[in-house]
Amino acid sequence: MITTHTQLLNALAAKYGLNNYLEIGVQSKQQNFNKIICENKTGVDPAVFEPGIKRMTSDEYFAAISNNGSKPVFDLIFIDGNHTKEQVKRDFENSLLYLSDNGFIVIHDVLPENEAGTNVPRETKQWWGDVYKWAMGVRNYAGIRFVTFNIDNGCMLIWKDNTAEPAVNYAGPCNWEVYQKIGRVLLNVTDAVEI
Numbered sequence: 001m002i003t004t005h006t007q008l009l010n011a012l013a014a015k016y017g018l019n020n021y022l023e024i025g026v027q028s029k030q031q032n033f034n035k036i037i038c039e040n041k042t043g044v045d046p047a048v049f050e051p052g053i054k055r056m057t058s059d060e061y062f063a064a065i066s067n068n069g070s071k072p073v074f075d076l077i078f079i080d081g082n083h084t085k086e087q088v089k090r091d092f093e094n095s096l097l098y099l100s101d102n103g104f105i106v107i108h109d110v111l112p113e114n115e116a117g118t119n120v121p122r123e124t125k126q127w128w129g130d131v132y133k134w135a136m137g138v139r140n141y142a143g144i145r146f147v148t149f150n151i152d153n154g155c156m157l158i159w160k161d162n163t164a165e166p167a168v169n170y171a172g173p174c175n176w177e178v179y180q181k182i183g184r185v186l187l188n189v190t191d192a193v194e195i
Contacts, residue, residue, distance in 0.1 A: 002193040004152045005108050006035050013038050018075035024058045025081030062094040073100045080108040083129025104159050110135040111154025115176045133174040136186040148187040
């Protein structure tokens with residue numbers, strides 16, 4: 001049974017033979033990074049002083065790899081860094097450029113439990129940020145498919161599909177009131193984890 005983001009990431013890696021992993025927002029290698037079964041792993045976090053982790057922001061990392069001439073390709077990307085809608089948008093769009101055709105992006109914390117824990121800047125101990133505001137509009141992207149698993153504060157799974165048109169061109173507000181009313185629909189939430 002899959003109940004955590006680590007279990008989800010490893011289930012994807014095992015089922016689809018994914019070898020090249022990128023983690024944005026490591027915090028501590030022992031929490032998730034070291035547990036991932038992919039052969040080649042890259043971690044990015046400006047606040048982590050651990051061997052093997054690139055100590056820089058995700059924006060700096062993507063700028064560096066775009067300028068070095070060789071384009072890495074990742075099969076599995078986990079986005080759990082700066083929990084603001086603006087940053088997760090940039091992390092997602094940059095990640096999509098380096099995602100293999102058969103790869104997956106997992107975005108954490110898209111199902112916050114209360115509004116106080118979504119305020120930016122952070123005001124509470126338990127904090128999801130306003131990632132959910134960006135996530136409610138992910139359906140406006142063409143060329144992807146997605147589902148959100150109702151586990152571990154919400155894990156949104158995204159993959160490429162060049163035949164996919166935007167699911168619904170949602171242009172309404174993305175705020176707490178909308179999230180409460182139709183967030184499960186906009187985020188394509190399911191309680192059953194099937195990969």
